[in-house]
Each structure stands twice: as structure tokens, then as C-alpha cells.
Amino acid sequence: MDFEKLLADRLNKMGASAIREILKVVSQPGMISLAGGIPSPESFPMEIMGKLTSAVLEKYSSNALQYDPTEGFTSLREVLVDYLKRKGIKSTANDILIATGSQGVLDSIGKVLISKGDRVAVEAPTYLGALQAFNSYEPEYVRMDTDDDGLIPQSLEKVLKLGGIKFIYLVPTFQNPTGRTITIERRKEIAVIIKKYNALLVEDDPYSALRYRGENIPPIKTHAPDNVVYVSTLSKVFAPGLRIGFCVAPDLIKKWLVIVKQGVDLHTSTFNQALAAEYLSEGYLERHLPKIIELYRPKQEAMLSALEKYFPEGFTWSKPEGGMFIWAKGPDGIDMEKVYWKSVEKKVAFVPGKYFFTARGEGIETMRLNFTMIDKKAIEKAIKILSEVIKGSRKN
Amino acid sequence: MDFEKLLADRLNKMGASAIREILKVVSQPGMISLAGGIPSPESFPMEIMGKLTSAVLEKYSSNALQYDPTEGFTSLREVLVDYLKRKGIKSTANDILIATGSQGVLDSIGKVLISKGDRVAVEAPTYLGALQAFNSYEPEYVRMDTDDDGLIPQSLEKVLKLGGIKFIYLVPTFQNPTGRTITIERRKEIAVIIKKYNALLVEDDPYSALRYRGENIPPIKTHAPDNVVYVSTLSKVFAPGLRIGFCVAPDLIKKWLVIVKQGVDLHTSTFNQALAAEYLSEGYLERHLPKIIELYRPKQEAMLSALEKYFPEGFTWSKPEGGMFIWAKGPDGIDMEKVYWKSVEKKVAFVPGKYFFTARGEGIETMRLNFTMIDKKAIEKAIKILSEVIKGSRKN
Numbered sequence: 001m002d003f004e005k006l007l008a009d010r011l012n013k014m015g016a017s018a019i020r021e022i023l024k025v026v027s028q029p030g031m032i033s034l035a036g037g038i039p040s041p042e043s044f045p046m047e048i049m050g051k052l053t054s055a056v057l058e059k060y061s062s063n064a065l066q067y068d069p070t071e072g073f074t075s076l077r078e079v080l081v082d083y084l085k086r087k088g089i090k091s092t093a094n095d096i097l098i099a100t101g102s103q104g105v106l107d108s109i110g111k112v113l114i115s116k117g118d119r120v121a122v123e124a125p126t127y128l129g130a131l132q133a134f135n136s137y138e139p140e141y142v143r144m145d146t147d148d149d150g151l152i153p154q155s156l157e158k159v160l161k162l163g164g165i166k167f168i169y170l171v172p173t174f175q176n177p178t179g180r181t182i183t184i185e186r187r188k189e190i191a192v193i194i195k196k197y198n199a200l201l202v203e204d205d206p207y208s209a210l211r212y213r214g215e216n217i218p219p220i221k222t223h224a225p226d227n228v229v230y231v232s233t234l235s236k237v238f239a240p241g242l243r244i245g246f247c248v249a250p251d252l253i254k255k256w257l258v259i260v261k262q263g264v265d266l267h268t269s270t271f272n273q274a275l276a277a278e279y280l281s282e283g284y285l286e287r288h289l290p291k292i293i294e295l296y297r298p299k300q301e302a303m304l305s306a307l308e309k310y311f312p313e314g315f316t317w318s319k320p321e322g323g324m325f326i327w328a329k330g331p332d333g334i335d336m337e338k339v340y341w342k343s344v345e346k347k348v349a350f351v352p353g354k355y356f357f358t359a360r361g362e363g364i365e366t367m368r369l370n371f372t373m374i375d376k377k378a379i380e381k382a383i384k385i386l387s388e389v390i391k392g393s394r395k396n
Numbered sequence: 397m398d399f400e401k402l403l404a405d406r407l408n409k410m411g412a413s414a415i416r417e418i419l420k421v422v423s424q425p426g427m428i429s430l431a432g433g434i435p436s437p438e439s440f441p442m443e444i445m446g447k448l449t450s451a452v453l454e455k456y457s458s459n460a461l462q463y464d465p466t467e468g469f470t471s472l473r474e475v476l477v478d479y480l481k482r483k484g485i486k487s488t489a490n491d492i493l494i495a496t497g498s499q500g501v502l503d504s505i506g507k508v509l510i511s512k513g514d515r516v517a518v519e520a521p522t523y524l525g526a527l528q529a530f531n532s533y534e535p536e537y538v539r540m541d542t543d544d545d546g547l548i549p550q551s552l553e554k555v556l557k558l559g560g561i562k563f564i565y566l567v568p569t570f571q572n573p574t575g576r577t578i579t580i581e582r583r584k585e586i587a588v589i590i591k592k593y594n595a596l597l598v599e600d601d602p603y604s605a606l607r608y609r610g611e612n613i614p615p616i617k618t619h620a621p622d623n624v625v626y627v628s629t630l631s632k633v634f635a636p637g638l639r640i641g642f643c644v645a646p647d648l649i650k651k652w653l654v655i656v657k658q659g660v661d662l663h664t665s666t667f668n669q670a671l672a673a674e675y676l677s678e679g680y681l682e683r684h685l686p687k688i689i690e691l692y693r694p695k696q697e698a699m700l701s702a703l704e705k706y707f708p709e710g711f712t713w714s715k716p717e718g719g720m721f722i723w724a725k726g727p728d729g730i731d732m733e734k735v736y737w738k739s740v741e742k743k744v745a746f747v748p749g750k751y752f753f754t755a756r757g758e759g760i761e762t763m764r765l766n767f768t769m770i771d772k773k774a775i776e777k778a779i780k781i782l783s784e785v786i787k788g789s790r791k792n
Contacts, residue, residue, distance in 0.1 A: 003648050006562055006596055008511045008533070014655060041458035049461070053449040062437035065445070065635035100496050100639075100661040107660045111532055115404045132659040136507055137404070166402055200402055239461035241666030243496075252399050259410060263528040264503045265496040269665050270637030 010116075014135050019128070019355040022340065026349045032382040034369045035349040037176060037324060043292045043372075044239050048284055055282070056274040064274040070262045072098030072246070073273035079280040080246060087208070088218040089230060091248045097257050100268045102206055102233040102245035105257070106133035108264065109202055109229065112256040113166050114139045121159050121168040123151055125356030125363055127176045130169055130204065139166070141358035148318065150175065150182030153189040160197040167200040167229075172220055174207035174323025177356045177368035181320065184217050191223030200253070204231045209289060211322035212297040226250055234276055236324075237289055242272040296324075302376040303369065306383035312391050317369075324372045327353065330365040330390065339367070343389045348382045406512075410531050415524065415751040418736065422745045428778040430765045431745040433572060433720060439688045439768075440635050444680055451678070452670040460670040466658045468494030468642070469669035475677040476642060483604070484614040485626060487644045493653050496664045498602055498629040498641035501653070502529035504660065505598055505625065508652040509562050510535045517555045517564040519547055521752030521759055523572045526565055526600065535562070537754035544714065546571065546578030549585040556593040563596040563625075568616055570603035570719025573752045573764040577716065580613050587619030596649070600627045605685060607718035608693040622646055630672055632720075633685055638668040692720075698772040699765065702779035708787050713765075720768045723749065726761040726786065735763070739785045744778045 026035050045052075056064050060075075071077070077093040084091050099105040106129070114120065114137035122131070124143040131141070142165065145155035151170060159165060170190075172182040182190070194201050203220050221228040233245040249257060261267075279285055303326055307317050314331035330336065336352040343349065353366025371379055422431050441448075452460050456471075467473070473489040480487050495501040502525070510516065510533035518527070520539040527537070538561065541551040547566060555561060566586075568578040578586070590597050599616050617624040629641040645653060657663075675681055699722055703713050710727035726732065732748040739745065749762025767775055 002594070003596060003646060006509055007648075007652065008507065008509055008514070010511065011508065011652060011656075014659075038463045041462055044458050044461045046453070046458055046461075049453050050450060053453075054446060057442070057445050057449075062440050062442055065440045065442075065637040066437055067434045067631075067636045100664075103662045104660065111404065112407065113402055113404055115406065118404070129659075129662070136656055136659050198398070200399060235463075239667075240463045241461040243661060243663070243665045250399060252403075256403065256407060259407075259413075260532060263410075263525075263532050264500065264660060265639060266499045266525070267639070268496075269639045269668055271635075271668065272665055 010136055010138055013138060019351070022337070023349075023351070025344050028344075030347050031344070031349055032347060032374060032378050033349045034371070034382055035351050036370050036373050038373065039236055039240060040295060040372050043295055045279070045284060045288045048288075052275055052278050052284070055278050056271070059278070060274050064271050066270060068267050068270040068273070070258050070267045072096065072268065073270055073277060075277035075281065076273045079277055083280055084248060088222040089248060090225065095248050095254065097247050097249065097254055097261070098268050098273055099245045099247065099261065100265055101235060101240070101243040102204065102231050103129055103133060104243070104261070104265070104268065105231045105245050105247045106130050106204070108257045108260050109167070110134040110137040111260045112253065118166045119164050121156070121165050122358060123170060123175070124359065125177055125353060125366070126169065126358065127171050127204065128356055131358065143357070143359050146178070146180070148180060149186060150180045151186065151190065153186055153193060156190060157193050160193065160199055165199060167202050168194065169202045169204065170220070171204045171206070173205055173217065174210065174320050174325070176207070177325055177351070177353060178327035179318045179320030179323050179325040180327070181217060187217065187220045188223055190220055194227045195224050199227060201228045202231060203228050206233045206236055207323040209237045210293065210296060210324065212293060212300060214321040221248070229253055234279075237285060237292065238276060238279055242269070242275060244268065244272055244276045296372055298376060299371045299379060300326075302379045303371040303383060306380045310384045310387035312387060312394070324370055326369045326371065328367050328369060332365060334365045334390070334394070336365060336367045339390055339393055342393055343386055346385050346389055348385045348389070350386070406532055406534055409534060415747070418733070419745075419747070421740050426743050427740070427745055428743060428770060428774050429745045430767070430778055431747050432766050432769050434769065435632055435636060436691060436768050439691055441675070441680060441684045444684075448671055448674050448680070451674050452667070455674070456670050460667045462666060464663050464666040464669070466654050466663045468492065468664065469666055469673060471673035471677065472669045475673055479676055480644060484618040485644060486621065491644050491650065493643050493645065493650055493657070494664050494669055495641045495643065495657065496661055497631060497636070497639040498600065498627050499525055499529060500639070500657070500661070500664065501627045501641050501643045502526050502600070504653045504656050505563070506530040506533040506535075507656045508649065514562045515560050517552070517561050518754055519566060519571070520755065521573055521749060521762070522565065522754065523567050523600065524752055527754065539753070539755050542574070542576070544576060545582060546576045547582065547586065549582055549589060552586060553589050556589065556595055561595060563598050564590070565598045565600065566616070567600045567602070569601055569613065570606065570716050570721070572603070573721055573747070573749065574723035575714045575716030575719050575721040576723070577613060583613065583616045584619055586616055590623045591620050595623060597624045598627060599624050602629045602632055603719040605633045606689065606692060606720065608689060608696060610717040617644070625649055630675075633681060633688065634672060634675055638665070638671060640664065640668055640672045692768055694772060695767045695775060696722075698775045699767040699779060702776045706780045706783035708783060708790070720766055722765045722767065724763050724765060728761060730761045730786070730790070732761060732763045735786055735789055738789055739782055742781050742785055744781045744785070746782070
């Protein structure tokens with residue numbers, strides 16, 4: 001049967017995913033992967049899961065298995081008010097929408113805001129999953145400049161001055177892919193700018209709880225509450241397989257996010273929301289989070305040391321205070337996709353950085369390195385091999 | 397902040413939901429609701445949930461909490477092959493896509509197939525949740541005639557002959573809202589017609605396991621495997637709060653469903669998929685399903701008897717052999733929305749049938765009655781009150 005002709009036009013832009021193709025080799029046996037973006041299974045609170053499920057079944061009984069309102073499970077929304085308060089965000093349970101992962105929020109945001117051809121402002125580079133969520137609504141992307149301190153506020157203002165931007169998408173803390181964090185000074189500047197232009201900012205914050213050094217920096221939402229949809233997730237501090245994301249959005253936006261989400265999946269798993277409510281309300285998160293941090297901190301240090309020790313001259317890399325990624329940049333002229341193919345031959349994988357840019361030709365000399373999934377020894381080994389591959393490929 | 401101007405055009409068609417508005421009163425205290433469409437909490441296998449969660453944590457450990465491929469959890473896809481085989485559907489695990497409820501399948505189908513203005517053929521009346529999923533992709537609906545035996549094949553052929561239909565959407569067994577089932581003879585005719593026109597059918601089958609009388613009728617998918625996306629769910633035979641739906645689709649369609657789902661929620665809850673895999677593979681479903689049937693059968697019989705006993709002359713209603721709904725039709729001229737408002741004053745709610753039609757002015761004299769949520773006594777009482785309200789409103 002030939003169904004090609006039945007496919008919707010929007011798929012034209014979603015077709016061949018080069019990154020999906022090149023990453024297929026990552027699962028080959030023996031591969032040391034710095035390519036992933038997923039938490040270590042050691043970070044999951046396995047030892048309390050039995051207790052947690054029993055408590056949920058006892059406390060909520062059949063309500064934990066029943067259909068539930070699209071907005072989210074009441075107990076979870078209530079306890080998230082406190083969680084958000086600790087991040088400096090004022091909310092009521094009613095302001096909060098639970099979604100099927102933060103990916104679910106991003107999809108609904110796309111559906112609510114993007115008509116074909118609408119302009120969305122994104123960092124260069126930016127998070128690939130957000131682009132994937134938005135792409136099916138056929139936006140045009142407007143790129144904004146970044147440096148070691150994240151988004152450059154002047155670049156944001158320049159873009160907003162031109163007009164016609166539906167919303168701005170940022171990952172301000174320990175960004176995926178760069179690991180960079182927008183400084184507090186810049187956050188305040190950004191808040192002033194979006195207020196000045198009545199702009200809407202989608203602030204995606206999956207990583208800020210994973211801080212290994214330094215001081216917490218409040219979300220941009222705290223500086224411009226009416227202009228920001230704050231998006232977060234429990235995937236990095238509880239378990240990604242439960243698919244619990246959430247957002248706090250201005251009233252009108254939140255109202256529409258609920259309506260579109262109803263069409264997408266009716267609501268997020270009640271059982272998993274109840275587990276999350278219990279995890280937060282009974283203090284499990286508070287007790288478990290330090291363990292996650294102590295798990296990742298040495299891995300990150302190991303990667304930073306290995307980069308220092310092995311990486312060739314002419315390379316620079318980010319030195320994030322938390323998160324899951326380090327971003328490295330080689331000298332002009334080096335093509336990290338070529339390095340990638342040589343590197344996977346030596347059984348080390350990473351993600352060539354160009355895939356995180358919306359403009360073609362950018363980021364050819366960059367790479368994203370993840371340190372959460374493998375142990376310190378493997379990290380050192382991988383960086384050493386990678387350095388040798390890079391040195392070798394520069395000779396040719 | 398005025399964000400109205402930021403909203404996407406597609407929301408124009410999704411705005412005010414009249415049915416959502418009128419159903420707000422259903423949650424008033426003391427209301428007997430025949431309006432719902434949700435399983436009874438008594439139908440959930442509460443007594444095994446503790447065992448099930450322990451088994452999953454033991455068997456899959458941290459894999460049950462980790463990110464997982466978009467296509468679905470391998471063990472669940474594998475055991476669904478057997479489940480589908482018992483329905484007469486041949487598949488491999490690779491043909492199966494797990495989604496966040498069957499709503500998740502319907503949303504992805506809309507995204508893969510519907511460009512703005514595309515024509516989708518639906519029964520009159522049809523399932524509201526499907527329209528909600530499709531509406532955000534801005535289709536035009538083409539209505540097809542139905543009678544007591546479901547879709548009239550000649551009506552389908554007439555619509556396909558005109559051309560330009562992206563896909564046909566049907567709920568062939570114990571349909572929501574009518575409870576009607578398409579006969580085996582008609583299924584075969586429908587299969588011949590869709591093959592003749594190279595058409596794609598989306599066969600939504602949430603209810604067929606809930607059969608209280610009579611013989612199983614194989615899905616249309618069994619008669620035209622290459623032309624049908626078969627969609628189903630564990631919401632009615634396990635627990636809706638887990639949000640586990642699935643589909644078996646032709647290769648090209650399945651490939652695209654996976655790509656778009658990745659942007660929507662990355663994947664469905666791994667933990668819940670593992671619970672579902674365990675529920676199916678260890679024989680729990682097989683042992684539990686008869687209990688669900690024995691729970692609902694007397695409720696349905698009570699409603700049919702009460703209708704027989706109390707409902708005024710001039711009314712007819714469906715007599716389904718299973719499912720969750722009965723569809724009643726009054727004499728021409730009666731406006732069931734008016735009846736609704738008088739009925740809720742007397743603390744009995746139902747859904748006026750017109751909301752299930754895509755063409756305005758159809759189904760004014762119809763109503764959908766659900767019998768799964770309340771006990772036999774409440775069912776009899778509700779039907780009695782409803783009958784009195786109808787008789788009263790005809791006098792005025």
C-alpha cells in the first residue's frame with residue numbers, strides 16, 4: 001500500500017534526522033559513550049521504590065489508578081508549590097500544570113503558540129529536544145548569540161526589536177548542550193528586556209538541582225514572573241522513566257496548555273504523579289538529592305581533569321558548576337563529525353556540536369560530552385582516546 | 397500582560413467547548429451521573445498491585461525507571477503480540493507502538509496525517525476524544541451514516557468515491573457514544589471497500605474485551621491488515637491512570653508515529669509499561685477480566701431493564717452486548733439539552749447526544765447513558781427520574 005501521499009505537510013521538516021542516524025552506532029558493544037544525555041541508573045532511589053509504591057497504594061488507593069484531571073494530580077501540584085518556592089518562584093497549585101515529561105510541556109507550548117512560519121528565538125546552540133517538539137508546528141528559528149556566560153542580552157534585545165517573535169526559548173542553567181549558566185546579572189537584564197518588549201520567555205530548567213559547586217542562581221521567572229513559562233521535570237532528581245514534567249505559566253497560556261494537553265494524552269499517569277507527590281512531600285527528594293550530587297560531582301571532576309591532562313592545544317571547554325554536560329570547542333577548521341567517525345572506530349562516542357545549532361554551518365568545531373553515565377576510569381580512558389583521535393586526525 | 401496575540405491560529409477551532417461547560421455541573425454533590433465514560437474503580441485489580449509493583453522492581457530494577465525507546469518497552473511489546481493474536485491480529489513486537497493512552501495514538505495520528513483542511517471521515521455520531529485529538533490539526537470532517545448495526549458500508553463507499561479522504565476513523569465495537577457494534581458481514585464489506593480505494597482506516601478498539609453476551613467479532617484489521625491502524629488501550633481492562641495505549645500500524649505510518657511521538661513525550665512511562673507487561677505476561681489480565689465483566693454485566697442489565705420499565709413511548713435505545721454506553725433516542729422535536737438542564741436540577745446527569753456529531757443540528761433528540769460508575773439501585777433511580785423529567789418536559 002502506498003500511503004506516502006497521505007502524510008501531512010508538516011513532516012517535510014521532520015524527516016531524516018541526521019543525528020539519529022549517526023548516533024545509531026553508539027549502542028555497539030564495547031562503546032564508551034559520552035553521547036548520551038540520560039541520568040545514571042545509580043542516581044535512582046531504588047531502595048525506597050517499594051516503600052513509595054506501597055505508600056501510594058495505601059494513601060490514594062484506586063484514585064492512583066483512575067483517570068484524573070488534565071491539569072495534574074492535586075497532591076503533586078500542591079507539593080510543587082513548596083518545591084518552586086524554594087527556587088524563589090511564587091505559585092499556587094492552580095498555576096501548575098503537570099505534563100508527560102518536560103517534553104510534554106514543550107510540545108503543548110508549540111501547539112498553543114506556533115503557527116506555521118512563526119518565529120521562535122533560541123540560543124545558538126540550543127536543546128535539541130525542544131527543537132524536535134517545536135518542529136512539528138513548523139516555526140522559523142531566530143538565533144541569539146551566546147558566550148561563556150550564556151545568552152548575550154544585547155542579542156536578545158536586537159531580536160525582539162525586530163519584532164514578530166512568538167516566544168524565546170532558553171535553558172539558563174547548566175544548559176544542554178553547553179553546560180553554561182546565565183549569570184545573575186544577565187538574568188536581571190534579560191528580565192528587564194522581556195518586560196520592555198512584552199515578550200514571552202519559556203525558561204526550561206531541568207538541571208538546576210544538579211549543582212556540584214557554587215551558589216544557586218534564581219530562575220529568570222523570579223525576575224519577570226508574568227512573562228515567563230517556567231518548565232521543569234523530576235527526570236533528573238527522581239526518575240526519567242516516570243515521565244513527570246511540569247510548568248508554571250501565565251494564566252492565559254496555562255489555560256490553553258491544559259486544553260491542548262487534553263487532546264494529546266488526557267492527562268499524565270496518575271500513579272506516577274502520586275509517586276512523585278509522595279517522593280516530594282515525605283522528604284525523600286531532600287534526602288536523596290545529595291546522593292545524586294555526590295555521584296555526579298566526581299565524574300564531572302574526572303572529565304574536567306582528563307580534558308586538562310589530555311586534550312590538545314587550541315581546545316577550550318566549559319567548566320560548569322553542575323548539570324550533565326561539558327562543551328568543547330576545537331580550533332577553526334576542525335570538523336567534529338569527522339572526528340566522531342574516527343572516534344567511534346576507537347569505541348568512544350560523543351555528539352558533534354553542530355546538531356544543536358539551528359543555522360547551518362555553525363558549531364562544526366564543537367562537541368558535547370556527557371559524564372553522568374560512565375565511571376571515572378571510563379571517563380579518563382574515553383577522553384584520552386578522544387584526544388589521540390583528534391591529534392591523529394589533525395595530522396591527516 | 398496581553399498574550400492573546402501570541403496564540404496559534406489552530407486554537408480558533410479548539411476554543412469554547414460547549415460540552416466541557418455543560419458538564420461542569422456533573423460534579424455537584426448528590427448528582428447521579430450517567431454522563432461519565434470512565435471505568436468503575438471497583439474494576440481495578442487493587443489486590444494485586446502491590447505484588448505487581450514488587451515484581452516489576454525486582455525483574456527490571458532501574459530499567460523500569462530509566463528513559464526507554466519511543467517505540468515502547470520491549471517486554472510489553474512482546475507480550476502484546478500474543479494479546480493481539482487472540483484478537484486475530486498478526487503482528488510482531490516491531491509493528492507495535494506504545495503510547496500515552498490511546499489518546500496519545502490519536503494525537504500522533506493527527507500529527508502524521510492531517511494538514512489543515514484535510515478531510516477525515518467519521519461516523520455520525522463519533523467519539524469526542526478523537527475529534528479533540530484531531531481538531532488541533534485542523535481537519536474537515538466528512539460524516540458517514542450509521543444505523544443499529546454501526547457504519548453503513550454504502551455510506552463509506554460514497555465518501556471514498558468522492559476522494560480526498562486522509563483516513564477513516566471508526567470505533568467498530570461497543571462504540572462510544574452509541575454502544576453499537578458493526579456486524580461481521582459489514583466488517584467484511586468495509587474491508588473490501590477500503591482495499592478497493594487504497595484507503596487508510598483507524599480502527600479504535602478500547603471496549604471489545606468488555607463483552608457481556610454474544611460472540612467476539614474480529615477487528616476489521618483482520619480482514620484488511622495492510623489498510624488499518626489498529627488502536628487499543630489497557631485503560632478499560634487494567635487501569636486508565638497508567639495511560640497505556642498502543643497501536644499496530646502499517647510500516648510507513650508506524651515509522652512516522654514514532655518520530656512524532658518522540659517530540660511529544662519522548663516515550664510513555666517505562667514503569668507503567670513494565671507493570672502492564674507483568675499484568676499481561678503473568679496471566680493477571682486473563683484472571684481479572686472475568687471479574688470486570690461480572691461487575692459491569694448486571695449494571696448494564698439494570699439499565700436496560702429500567703429503560704424498558706420507565707422510559708416513555710417514542711423512545712428507542714441501543715442494546716449493546718458489551719462496553720460502557722447505551723444510546724437513547726427520543727421522538728423528533730425533543731431537545732435533549734433542554735432535558736439535560738431539567739434533569740440536573742433533579743440531580744441526574746447524562747450527555748446530550750448532539751455533542752458527538754460533527755454536523756450541526758444532528759442528534760438533538762439523542763443521549764448517551766453510561767452505566768459503569770454507579771450501582772444497580774442508583775441506575776434504576778436515575779433512569780426513573782430521567783423518565784419523569786422527559787415526561788414532564790413534553791407536557792410543557
